[in-house]
Amino acid sequence: MRxxxxxxxxxxxxxxxxxxxxxAAIIAGLWAGVVTVGLVNGLMQxxxxxxxxxxxxxxxxxxxxxxxxxxxxxxxxxxxxxxxxLENDQRVVSFTSRTITDGMLQSPVKTAGVRVRGIDxxxxxxxxxxxxxxxxxxxxxxxVRNAVVIGERLASEHNMELGNRIVLTFEDVDNELxxxxxxxxxxxxSASVDYDERNVFVRADELNALLSEAPVHHEIGIMxxxxxxxxxxxxxxxxxxxxxxxxxxxxxxxxxxxxxxLGGVMVVLITLIIMLALAFGILNTMLMALFERMREIGxxxxxxxxxxxxxxxxxxxxxxxxxxxxxxxxALATLSINYFSARGLNLEMFAEGAAQLGWDHVxxxxxxxxxxxxxxxxxxxxxxLASLYPAFKGIRIxxxxxxxxx
Amino acid sequence: MTIVRTEKLSKVYNADTVPVxxxxxxxIEIDEGEFTALRGPSGSxxxxxxxxxxxxxxxxxxxVFINGEEISKMKDSQRIxxxxxxxxxxxxxxxxxxxxxAAENVAFIMMLQGRDKREIQERTxxxxxxxxxxxxxxxxxxxxSGGQQQRVAVARALASEPRFILADEPTANLDTKAAMxxxxxxxxxxxxQSITFVFSxxxxxxxxxxxRVITMVDGAIDQDEIQDPDNTQAG
Ligand SMILES: Nc1ncnc2c1ncn2[C@@H]1O[C@H](COP(=O)(O)OP(=O)(O)OP(=O)(O)O)[C@@H](O)[C@H]1O
Ligand SMILES: [Mg+2]
Numbered sequence: 001m002r003x004x005x006x007x008x009x010x011x012x013x014x015x016x017x018x019x020x021x022x023x024a025a026i027i028a029g030l031w032a033g034v035v036t037v038g039l040v041n042g043l044m045q046x047x048x049x050x051x052x053x054x055x056x057x058x059x060x061x062x063x064x065x066x067x068x069x070x071x072x073x074x075x076x077x078x079x080x081x082x083x084x085x086l087e088n089d090q091r092v093v094s095f096t097s098r099t100i101t102d103g104m105l106q107s108p109v110k111t112a113g114v115r116v117r118g119i120d121x122x123x124x125x126x127x128x129x130x131x132x133x134x135x136x137x138x139x140x141x142x143x144v145r146n147a148v149v150i151g152e153r154l155a156s157e158h159n160m161e162l163g164n165r166i167v168l169t170f171e172d173v174d175n176e177l178x179x180x181x182x183x184x185x186x187x188x189x190s191a192s193v194d195y196d197e198r199n200v201f202v203r204a205d206e207l208n209a210l211l212s213e214a215p216v217h218h219e220i221g222i223m224x225x226x227x228x229x230x231x232x233x234x235x236x237x238x239x240x241x242x243x244x245x246x247x248x249x250x251x252x253x254x255x256x257x258x259x260x261x262l263g264g265v266m267v268v269l270i271t272l273i274i275m276l277a278l279a280f281g282i283l284n285t286m287l288m289a290l291f292e293r294m295r296e297i298g299x300x301x302x303x304x305x306x307x308x309x310x311x312x313x314x315x316x317x318x319x320x321x322x323x324x325x326x327x328x329x330x331a332l333a334t335l336s337i338n339y340f341s342a343r344g345l346n347l348e349m350f351a352e353g354a355a356q357l358g359w360d361h362v363x364x365x366x367x368x369x370x371x372x373x374x375x376x377x378x379x380x381x382x383x384x385l386a387s388l389y390p391a392f393k394g395i396r397i398x399x400x401x402x403x404x405x406x
Numbered sequence: 407m408t409i410v411r412t413e414k415l416s417k418v419y420n421a422d423t424v425p426v427x428x429x430x431x432x433x434i435e436i437d438e439g440e441f442t443a444l445r446g447p448s449g450s451x452x453x454x455x456x457x458x459x460x461x462x463x464x465x466x467x468x469x470v471f472i473n474g475e476e477i478s479k480m481k482d483s484q485r486i487x488x489x490x491x492x493x494x495x496x497x498x499x500x501x502x503x504x505x506x507x508a509a510e511n512v513a514f515i516m517m518l519q520g521r522d523k524r525e526i527q528e529r530t531x532x533x534x535x536x537x538x539x540x541x542x543x544x545x546x547x548x549x550x551s552g553g554q555q556q557r558v559a560v561a562r563a564l565a566s567e568p569r570f571i572l573a574d575e576p577t578a579n580l581d582t583k584a585a586m587x588x589x590x591x592x593x594x595x596x597x598x599q600s601i602t603f604v605f606s607x608x609x610x611x612x613x614x615x616x617x618r619v620i621t622m623v624d625g626a627i628d629q630d631e632i633q634d635p636d637n638t639q640a641g
Contacts, residue, residue: 003510003517010505295500302462302497304490304566305518307483399462399486 004309008316015289019321022285026325026383027332029278033375034333036270038365039345044263045366048249048256050191054130056249056256057095057221058230061237064245066218070115072101073173075216077243085240086222091229096123097217099204103170105150107158114154114200116168118207127223130190137162137186140203147203148182151196152189160184168200173212180210275378279386286318286390294397301399314394318387322380330376340365409569409602410436410459415468417454417625428454430625431468436570436604441596441635443616444606451625452606453574459604460493460572461485473569490518494563494571496605498578501559502547508534508558509543515566533561537591553584560591570602577612589615593635 012019052058061082066074076082079097086095099118104111121140125131131139140147148166155161162184169179182202190196208215224233230248237246250257290297297310344362417429428451436442436459444452457463458470461477470478477488489495502511509530516526534543537557539550547555556576563571573592577585589612595601605612613619614635621629 003514006510007503007505007514014505296503299497299500300503301486302460302489303495303515303518303562304486304493306486306490309518400457 004313004316008313009320011289011293011313011317012321018285018289022282022321023325023328025278025281026322026379027329029274030326030329030375030379031333031336032274033271033379034330034367034372035336035340035365036274037267037371037375038337038341038367039363040263040267040270041367041371042341042345042363042365044259046364047259051253051256052227052249053128054133054190055128055221056253057127058224058227059222059234059237059246059248060252061220061222061241061244061246062218064243066100070100070102072171072211072216072218073175075099075173075212075218076220078241079217082220082237082241082244085237086220089233089236091224091226091233093223093225094123094127095220095222096120096127097204098124098219098221099207099211099216100218101170101207101211103168105154105158105200106167106169107160107164109158109160112154112158112197114168114198116170116200116202116207118202118204120204127221130188133188133190134186135189137184139186140201142185144183144185146180146182146206147185149186149188149201150184151199152187153193153196154200155184155187157197162187168202170211172210173216178210271375271378275382278379279382282318282383282386283389286314286387287393289317290314290390290394297394297397298399301397307395310397311391311395314391315384315387318383318391322383322387325383326376326380329379330372334372337365337367407438408435409438409473410434410604411471412458413469413471415455415458415465415470417451417458417463418466421466428625429458429465432625432627434620434627434630436602438569438602439596439600440570440602440604440618441593441616442604442618442620443613444604444620444622445608445613446622446628448608450622452622454625455622456572456574456604456606460495461489490515490566492569494566494568496556496559496563496571496573496576498575502555502562504547507544507546508539508550508554508561511547511558512562512565515562519566529565533565534558536564536595537561538587551584553580553587556580556584556588557591560588560595564595564601570604573603573605575606575608577607577609582611585609585612 061076063074063076083097086092097120101116103114103116105114119140134149135152137149140149148168150166158166160166164184165181166184167179167181169177172178188196188201205215222233224230227249230250234246234248237244250260300310301307341364344364347361347363412432412434415429415432416427419426419428432451432455444455446452454463458465458478459472461470461472461480465478468478469476472488472492475488477485480488503514506514512530512533513526516529531540531543534540537560539554539557539561542550542554547558550558559576560571577588580588592603592605593615596603605616607613616633617635618630618632620627
């Protein structure tokens with residue numbers, strides 16, 4: 001066995017350049033696989049975190065029809081009881097109630113449909129970090145009456161600046177059309193241009209004053225100790241309060257669900273392509289190495305080396321190369337992931353399009369231990385599978401090939 | 407004692423296209439301790455016959471017995487194992503594993519036989535000394551001359567303690583001096599240790615040193631004579 005190991009090891013170094021290329025291919029394949037998966041993961045996770053922390057939160061509560069209709073009279077029944085429930089649940093870190101209605105924004109230039117979001121500043125800032133998107137002026141903390149914060153993009157489309165007035169028109173809870181003038185106190189820019197054009201922020205109490213006699217709430221955003229608890233908390237809420245509908249971030253944002261699924265498909269596709277290239281490289285190299293040694297293997301069979309041992313010798317060569325490549329590739333990949341997950345990988349040159357769609361351009365790759373192991377296993381299995389064919393060809397060699405003249 | 411016996415051995419290559427009758431009803435016997443040369447024109451079937459006797463190929467018809475065992479009907483894997491334990495081979499070229507040293511090449515076959523490590527080492531040293539390569543044990547084949555390589559091959563063939571050694575044109579790639587040197591070693595082993603050798607050759611000087619000379623023509627045995635190598639050498 002030791003002799004066979006020595007033989008295989010030395011055979012590898014018969015053509016250092018060729019073995020080197022194969023080694024490099026394994027290392028590169030592994031590295032590319034790990035880094036790609038890490039990047040896709042990072043990209044996905046950042047997008048998810050961004051949307052969850054910016055607005056969606058882990059779970060939301062609405063009137064069952066509110067999301068589809070958007071009317072202000074579809075407010076959350078039993079609001080006080082729900083708030084009480086949330087305050088007493090250990091899994092809930094924080095929550096915020098929002099008063100929301102769809103309406104029209106009128107400026108001297110034109111009219112546009114917007115969603116008016118009335119927020120409770122203290123609880124909103126505790127629950128989300130949307131306030132970090134402010135790019136000009138002040139947030140809703142200012143003492144200006146009827147303050148509104150609108151998207152920077154929306155402002156420029158309407159030729160408006162800080163201090164200008166807009167008129168918001170919407171239906172109150174009694175179906176009556178209501179209008180009021182609001183003063184622009186701040187401009188925000190979120191990662192999504194589309195979102196910036198369709199949402200304006202006002203104070204919940206000022207919006208409530210226009211909508212109804214008693215305060216109404218249309219949405220409760222809830223942050224939990226852990227994202228994975230979203231499902232069970234939503235279920236518990238739906239059971240406790242049959243008249244409302246609690247949903248998880250996955251249910252609330254089809255975009256996010258799609259990102260998660262697409263990310264998964266992409267990871268599989270990319271690894272598949274890399275692995276296919278790797279498999280062909282190995283197959284080719286091993287076959288070349290084999291054809292060169294036909295006579296030698298014929299001689300070994302002639303003098304009495306069993307086909308099982310010849311098979312073992314070829315597989316050992318592949319295994320040793322794979323192990324060396326896998327170890328080096330894994331080390332390199334781990335180093336790269338660690339480096340970039342600390343500093344972020346700046347994709348600024350591709351970022352222009354990304355910003356339009358609400359994606360970050362600095363990516364922090366992330367990889368779970370399971371993903372590392374899976375990729376490693378896939379590379380090792382692919383390499384071994386790709387060496388099987390040459391090994392089976394090797395044991396079919398006719399011993400007479402050794403005796404035959406050159 | 408008879409080591410090799412063939413019964414009406416025939417071999418036809420390309421039976422379905424252009425048949426080549428490489429061997430026709432060959433019957434020979436080789437006894438223990440023989441030093442036999444196989445000669446004949448190119449294409450007369452020397453290599454084919456050696457391959458049959460060595461269990462490297464199966465005859466189209468007829469039987470090959472080695473020590474009473476019919477190897478011509480053995481399965482492939484059985485024949486490989488049989489070769490490992492019973493037959494030593496010296497080829498014209500591609501004899502050695504290029505990544506192994508002379509000593510490792512000799513030791514390798516004993517490792518395949520599953521011999522004890524100490525025994526392997528002792529025998530390797532002894533055999534390489536016998537073939538005059540005691541000081542070249544750690545050289546790789548590429549660092550050895552053609553003659554030296556063939557001597558390593560002979561040492562390797564002996565290492566497995568086979569019943570007999572087959573050599574297909576072992577001196578074809580060697581100059582006269584190296585060829586005679588190799589013959590000296592083979593002859594000495596034959597004389598002192600009763601090792602049986604069967605070799606094919608075109609070289610008259612090699613034929614002259616054999617004690618039995620089998621001449622093949624068109625896949626059949628044409629002549630089979632015993633000669634006195636000392637006489638022919640002198641004359
Ligand atoms: N694998 C093969 N396929 C087809 N024909 C073959 C094969 N091997 C040998 N032959 C034919 O069989 C006949 C005998 O060949 P063989 O190699 O035994 O001759 P030889 O006496 O060893 O010749 P040489 O002195 O040139 O080595 C020749 O006609 C040869 O062409
Ligand atoms: Mg021949």
